Amino acid sequence: MLSLRAHALITGGFFAGLLVIGWGGNLLEGFGLFPDEPALQIGVLVVLLGLCAGLAFSAVPLIVLTVLRFQVSVGNANRPFIRTLIAHQRAIVFVMWGLLAAGLLLAVPAAILDGAFDMSEIRRLRFPALSTAEAHRVPDPAQPRRHCHLGLAVPLALARKLAHRPRHARVDDDRHQPAGDRSRCA
Numbered sequence: 001m002l003s004l005r006a007h008a009l010i011t012g013g014f015f016a017g018l019l020v021i022g023w024g025g026n027l028l029e030g031f032g033l034f035p036d037e038p039a040l041q042i043g044v045l046v047v048l049l050g051l052c053a054g055l056a057f058s059a060v061p062l063i064v065l066t067v068l069r070f071q072v073s074v075g076n077a078n079r080p081f082i083r084t085l086i087a088h089q090r091a092i093v094f095v096m097w098g099l100l101a102a103g104l105l106l107a108v109p110a111a112i113l114d115g116a117f118d119m120s121e122i123r124r125l126r127f128p129a130l131s132t133a134e135a136h137r138v139p140d141p142a143q144p145r146r147h148c149h150l151g152l153a154v155p156l157a158l159a160r161k162l163a164h165r166p167r168h169a170r171v172d173d174d175r176h177q178p179a180g181d182r183s184r185c186a
Helices: 006-031 039-071 081-087 088-112 119-126 158-162
Strands: 145-147 154-155
Touching: 006 039, 039 081, 039 088, 081 088
Parallel strands: none
Antiparallel strands: 145 154
């Protein structure tokens, strides 16, 4: 097993990778530099899933080593239970990794079947006033882009369609209910 410092650096590297990709992706998307290719978006989701899994797997030995070093530092190293844990720390890590892997083997296929990597659902969540058919068309790379009154880069025809929707069909993001139905909010 590696040292506590090495495990801390590995876990910190995965965490930093998540932050850099997340912040960098938000900046690129905010400036309109991120292409709207579904294959690229799914690729980024897969990379982020891999980084999250790497962070979870790398945190296990870090936590086991931290807990056992703390027990040694407070003077519990001579207790039989702590001695057994220290002697079998590698087995503890492998068992925890096995449980994490089993959870991933169950969760990832179920998430794929449930539509976790379906880009139309993500677009529908970003534009809640759209129907499912309209969400499949946002954004349409074949049409020239224009900025609508919402400040979002959407095709001009879709922006016109949104502007002509009745007020009661639009949904406020902060309340998640129709805009005209605020009497029940207290």
